[in-house]
Amino acid sequence: MGEVKVIGASLSSFCCRIEWALKLKGVEYEYIKEDLRNKSPILLQYNPVHKKIPVLVHNGKPVAESLVILEYIDETWQENPLLPKDPLEKSTARFWARFVDEKCIVSAWDACRAEEHEKERAVESAQESLGMIDKLIEGKKFFGGETIGFLDLVVGSLPNWLKFLEELGGIKLVDAEKFPSFHEWSKKFVEIPIIKEKIPMPDDLINYFTTSGLAKTIRGSALANNK
Amino acid sequence: MAKEVVLLDFWPSMFGMRVRIALAEKGIKYEYKEEDLKNKSPLLLEMNPINKQIPVLIHNGKPVCESLIIVQYIDEVWNDKSPLLPSDPYQRAQARFWADFVDKKVYGASRKVGSTTGEEQEAGKKEFFEILKTLEVELGDKPYFGGETFGYVDLSFITFYSWFHAYEVLGNINIGAECPKIIAWAKRCLQKESVAKSLPDQKKVYEFAAQMRKRFVSE
Numbered sequence: 001m002g003e004v005k006v007i008g009a010s011l012s013s014f015c016c017r018i019e020w021a022l023k024l025k026g027v028e029y030e031y032i033k034e035d036l037r038n039k040s041p042i043l044l045q046y047n048p049v050h051k052k053i054p055v056l057v058h059n060g061k062p063v064a065e066s067l068v069i070l071e072y073i074d075e076t077w078q079e080n081p082l083l084p085k086d087p088l089e090k091s092t093a094r095f096w097a098r099f100v101d102e103k104c105i106v107s108a109w110d111a112c113r114a115e116e117h118e119k120e121r122a123v124e125s126a127q128e129s130l131g132m133i134d135k136l137i138e139g140k141k142f143f144g145g146e147t148i149g150f151l152d153l154v155v156g157s158l159p160n161w162l163k164f165l166e167e168l169g170g171i172k173l174v175d176a177e178k179f180p181s182f183h184e185w186s187k188k189f190v191e192i193p194i195i196k197e198k199i200p201m202p203d204d205l206i207n208y209f210t211t212s213g214l215a216k217t218i219r220g221s222a223l224a225n226n227k
Numbered sequence: 228m229a230k231e232v233v234l235l236d237f238w239p240s241m242f243g244m245r246v247r248i249a250l251a252e253k254g255i256k257y258e259y260k261e262e263d264l265k266n267k268s269p270l271l272l273e274m275n276p277i278n279k280q281i282p283v284l285i286h287n288g289k290p291v292c293e294s295l296i297i298v299q300y301i302d303e304v305w306n307d308k309s310p311l312l313p314s315d316p317y318q319r320a321q322a323r324f325w326a327d328f329v330d331k332k333v334y335g336a337s338r339k340v341g342s343t344t345g346e347e348q349e350a351g352k353k354e355f356f357e358i359l360k361t362l363e364v365e366l367g368d369k370p371y372f373g374g375e376t377f378g379y380v381d382l383s384f385i386t387f388y389s390w391f392h393a394y395e396v397l398g399n400i401n402i403g404a405e406c407p408k409i410i411a412w413a414k415r416c417l418q419k420e421s422v423a424k425s426l427p428d429q430k431k432v433y434e435f436a437a438q439m440r441k442r443f444v445s446e
Contacts, residue, residue: 049328049361058317061317063317063320063321063324064324065323065324065327067327068320068323068324068327069320071319071320071323072316072317072319072320075316075319076316087300087303087304088286088289088291088300090300090303091291091296091297091299091300094293094296094299095277095291095292095293095296098293098296099277132277
């Protein structure tokens with residue numbers, strides 16, 4: 001059904017969502033690796049507004065923003081539907097996807113970057129958001145039900161990113177006791193072959209941030225302070 | 228029956244206005260409930276316990292939250308008339324992208340224009356105009372962002388127009404001079420009944436905004 005390209009970066013939690021979705025639907029694509037410190041003309045051409053990855057290019061036409069791309073993929077390739085058909089269930093999935101992006105990820109970064117005197121409150125705030133995700137997955141195999149769906153892909157690499165942010169910021173965000181359902185889900189999710197093939201690993205993230213010097217730019221970074 | 232559809236809202240909210248327009252476009256009868264955000268009702272806290280924010284659409288007792296999610300829900304459930312999103316997946320993706328752009332960019336910048344002073348406000352004004360100019364380029368020569376007809380992106384952005392007078396006075400800016408195409412587009416949208424009846428009076432919004440500004444800024 002046409003030529004598909006993904007412009008992405010291997011450690012991006014937003015990009016892997018797209019690759020997982022395409023693999024789940026059996027869609028062949030060309031992966032174009034982007035160096036975010038030196039953005040290519042092709043990225044700037046296909047996403048002039050935000051200049052960010054991921055970008056999906058289908059028959060030469062670009063789609064940007066991971067949640068928008070996921071819905072486009074779901075509507076274009078019908079195999080293994082990601083979103084529920086029922087409008088109310090779909091709205092709920094969309095709500096939680098926004099929550100993950102706007103609350104969980106942001107608050108985890110804030111906790112990582114917080115100055116000493118703000119750290120405790122920032123960690124509490126991040127854990128409050130994670131607690132809601134834990135509650136959401138309680139009693140379920142996957143967010144999508146028996147098989148993975150839209151929300152599983154969105155939450156996706158969060159556990160690995162959290163491990164990385166914990167080390168970067170010298171904080172504790174998750175543990176199996178506090179968030180048992182989230183912990184169980186993440187163990188199952190990461191074992192799925194197409195997920196395992198392409199998921200940012202905490203060690204790779206730490207490596208990237210320390211070798212690129214980015215760790216030093218993170219205020220309150222335990223890693224930066226130890227260098 | 229109006230009781231089947233309830234909207235928890237706050238009159239100056241540009242997010243609530245989006246839902247009002249969508250409901251009007253589809254000709255849906257509903258019960259409007261005004262929330263006092265300083266004293267949130269038990270119903271709001273029950274229906275949106277996560278964010279505790281308006282708008283919330285309650286359909287047959289079940290809540291839908293987040294304005295753009297609500298608008299898409301309305302479009303999908305009442306799909307027999309006045310489609311808000313395009314039917315083509317690629318056009319739909321573009322519409323979602325631009326509505327997301329409005330969400331991510333316009334509100335933040337406009338807050339800085341209306342609620343800050345000094346350097347922060349100047350930076351906010353610059354950002355605000357950059358964003359509006361990006362939207363002007365996207366609009367191009369089309370009558371609406373949706374093309375020939377009013378659609379999802381128009382709906383997501385037109386609600387900010389009710390705040391333009393407030394931004395102009397509080398920010399000492401002239402939006403019409405900088406972005407005439409946006410003003411022309413807004414006036415075109417306001418000719419639609421669904422939009423005109425869903426947006427509050429600009430002077431009322433200014434009075435509200437001026438009061439809000441006093442809380443954030445001590446001058």
